[in-house]
Amino acid sequence: MTPLRVELRTGPAGEVLEISGELSGATVVSARSQIIAALAGSRSPSLEVDVRGIDRGDTSGMSLLYELAHGGLADHRRANLQGLRPEFQPLLAAFPSPEEIGRLQPPSVRRGAFEEIGGHVVSVGRDVREQLTFLGAVVQALAMGVVSRRRMRWPEVAVVFEKAGVNAVPIVALISLLTGVIIAFESAQPLAMFGAQVYTANIIGIAMIREFSPIFTAIILAGRSGSAFAAELGTMKVNEELNALTTMGLEPVQFLVVQRILAGMLLMPLLTAFSALAGVLGGVLVMLAMGFPFAQIWNHLEGSVGVSDVLVGAFKAVVFGAIVSALGCLRGLQTKEGPSAVGDSTTRAVVAGILMIIVVDAVFAVLTHVLHV
Amino acid sequence: MTATVPTAIEVRGVAIGYGDRVILRRLDFQVRHGEVFVILGGSGSGKSSVLKAMIGLNEPLEGQVLFDGENLVEAEGAARLRLLRKFGVMYQGGALFGSMTVLENVRLALDEFTDMPPELKDLTALAKLNQVGLLSAASRMPSELSGGMQKRAAIARALALDPGILFLDEPSAGLDPITSAGLDSTIRSLSHGLGITFVIVTHELPSIYAIADRCIMLDSERKTIVAEGRPTDLRDHSDDAYVRQFFLRQAQRAAGAGKGEVAS
Numbered sequence: 290m291t292p293l294r295v296e297l298r299t300g301p302a303g304e305v306l307e308i309s310g311e312l313s314g315a316t317v318v319s320a321r322s323q324i325i326a327a328l329a330g331s332r333s334p335s336l337e338v339d340v341r342g343i344d345r346g347d348t349s350g351m352s353l354l355y356e357l358a359h360g361g362l363a364d365h366r367r368a369n370l371q372g373l374r375p376e377f378q379p380l381l382a383a384f385p386s387p388e389e390i391g392r393l394q395p396p397s398v399r400r401g402a403f404e405e406i407g408g409h410v411v412s413v414g415r416d417v418r419e420q421l422t423f424l425g426a427v428v429q430a431l432a433m434g435v436v437s438r439r440r441m442r443w444p445e446v447a448v449v450f451e452k453a454g455v456n457a458v459p460i461v462a463l464i465s466l467l468t469g470v471i472i473a474f475e476s477a478q479p480l481a482m483f484g485a486q487v488y489t490a491n492i493i494g495i496a497m498i499r500e501f502s503p504i505f506t507a508i509i510l511a512g513r514s515g516s517a518f519a520a521e522l523g524t525m526k527v528n529e530e531l532n533a534l535t536t537m538g539l540e541p542v543q544f545l546v547v548q549r550i551l552a553g554m555l556l557m558p559l560l561t562a563f564s565a566l567a568g569v570l571g572g573v574l575v576m577l578a579m580g581f582p583f584a585q586i587w588n589h590l591e592g593s594v595g596v597s598d599v600l601v602g603a604f605k606a607v608v609f610g611a612i613v614s615a616l617g618c619l620r621g622l623q624t625k626e627g628p629s630a631v632g633d634s635t636t637r638a639v640v641a642g643i644l645m646i647i648v649v650d651a652v653f654a655v656l657t658h659v660l661h662v
Numbered sequence: 663m664t665a666t667v668p669t670a671i672e673v674r675g676v677a678i679g680y681g682d683r684v685i686l687r688r689l690d691f692q693v694r695h696g697e698v699f700v701i702l703g704g705s706g707s708g709k710s711s712v713l714k715a716m717i718g719l720n721e722p723l724e725g726q727v728l729f730d731g732e733n734l735v736e737a738e739g740a741a742r743l744r745l746l747r748k749f750g751v752m753y754q755g756g757a758l759f760g761s762m763t764v765l766e767n768v769r770l771a772l773d774e775f776t777d778m779p780p781e782l783k784d785l786t787a788l789a790k791l792n793q794v795g796l797l798s799a800a801s802r803m804p805s806e807l808s809g810g811m812q813k814r815a816a817i818a819r820a821l822a823l824d825p826g827i828l829f830l831d832e833p834s835a836g837l838d839p840i841t842s843a844g845l846d847s848t849i850r851s852l853s854h855g856l857g858i859t860f861v862i863v864t865h866e867l868p869s870i871y872a873i874a875d876r877c878i879m880l881d882s883e884r885k886t887i888v889a890e891g892r893p894t895d896l897r898d899h900s901d902d903a904y905v906r907q908f909f910l911r912q913a914q915r916a917a918g919a920g921k922g923e924v925a926s
Contacts, residue, residue: 349772
């Protein structure tokens with residue numbers, strides 16, 4: 290094995306570029322710059338290249354000879370390669386012709402603005418239709434499940450209930466407790482200016498039970514379980530398990546989705562109750578630390594929080610639970626092909642879940658205001 | 663046979679297993695430079711485990727895997743990387759990176775291990791695709807390719823840095839006879855044209871006759887190599903009942919003393 294050498298010689302028949310030694314992926318960069326340098330002064334109309342001396346090479350190295358032979362390095366002068374050893378000829382022969390490479394350029398697809406907008410409108414319409422179809426299928430399957438106990442597959446509901454509900458209690462409790470603490474601290478300051486610090490208890494009660502507990506619990510559910518549903522069903526779709534169910538005469542919605550939605554609707558009120566309890570506890574702890582007696586705090590809590598507040602919170606929780614679980618399952622069922630498809634579905638499930646929680650909560654806020662509940 | 667051809671890979675005293683369970687032991691064989699070497703065996707005989715041990719994915723319980731005399735099992739760091747560069751691997755499903763086009767898949771190793779200018783990398787990758795007859799699919803995504811095309815693309819990717827040895831895991835699995843024969847001819851042309859050494863795991867008989875120079879056969883009951891030689895020789899002259907059964911496609915093993923043949 291000899292080191293790479295590039296030399297421009299002037300012989301009787303004109304200029305000859307001589308390349309010898311190792312021409313491989315390791316030396317191709319230096320070979321290329323040496324060739325460009327050697328040819329810089331050359332003005333001869335034709336280019337003869339003597340490659341007899343190349344005693345070691347690979348496809349990466351041959352790509353340079355290909356470039357030379359097709360005029361890529363010397364002002365479009367095509368080099369005439371001479372004496373390439375037989376062992377390298379198959380490597381060089383593997384390169385497609387420039388015409389073949391030219392044909393590979395994909396035709397550029399540029400769509401007009403109207404076409405783009407139209408395309409998006411159509412896809413949004415299709416998504417809405419899919420969601421409505423899905424909603425219909427879920428309602429139908431729920432009804433079927435009420436009629437037939439076996440179809441509901443209650444053991445599966447219990448499993449989901451435990452995974453998405455029971456196992457989430459610690460994190461929900463911690464987040465809610467800290468939220469209660471934060472609200473108490475933040476509202477105590479401005480209320481103190483009016484000498485109304487004791488009303489912090491009212492704020493904590495109302496805020497936690499009506500708003501924050503359902504919302505935070507639902508967001509935790511979306512992050513923990515909506516994503517898990519999407520990934521689970523998405524993987525099943527990619528592995529053709531959903532197809533297997535369908536051809537066995539089992540509807541995926543009836544077999545997998547209803548259980549998750551039902552579990553979500555059942556666990557959310559309980560989880561929300563935990564959350565409210567922990568949140569109020571956090572607030573009460575702060576107030577106790579500020580020196581308020583427990584009896585006074587309790588009086589304010591009892592006076593401000595009514596049955597309607599608890600019911601509103603619980604109702605929201607049920608609705609959020611249904612939304613988060615259903616969106617998780619729907620995104621899972623919509624999973625497309627490819628390695629990133631399940632990841633995309635999971636992202637879409639969490640984003641759509643959180644977005645819908647906030648939108649629906651805003652609707653609730655307007656409704657409860659109008660209805661005075 | 664031909665003692666003049668140097669040994670490319672030597673497997674010496676290798677035992678393979680998971681935990682306490684030994685699947686295969688006393689594996690000793692050599693792969694010569696430039697030959698197409700096939701590892702045969704029934705389902706569950708540990709063919710793919712042998713392949714994984716040879717390419718360093720799974721460490722054998724004992725023994726050595728020598729590439730040109732250097733042991734891959736114990737090699738670390740730069741020495742291991744140098745040994746890994748000697749071979750390319752085509753996995754059973756192709757294992758193309760789904761987020762990249764076919765061309766980008768082939769170019770990946772060139773991007774990571776060479777500092778060639780981009781146009782030369784593209785050219786080299788296109789040459790590899792041309793070698794396996796996939797030039798026109800260069801800008802497509804792996805998910806848009808058929809099973810046979812994915813395997814071809816995987817071979818092109820394995821060839822990117824011109825390794826001297828290619829390992830193929832079940833190249834014919836899941837392919838129709840025509841596509842499978844096409845893949846066989848690609849393997850033959852790479853073997854004859856470029857002198858690449860092939861180590862192939864398969865149990866497809868037509869493929870074996872078409873491509874194999876030499877083969878070994880594994881048996882899960884005896885847990886070792888039960889035959890070694892040219893496939894036609896094993897078929898016609900082996901005195902081992904299991905080997906004959908395999909090549910003659912007979913059902914159920916003859917159970918040592920032979921309890922009577924069961925119709926296939």
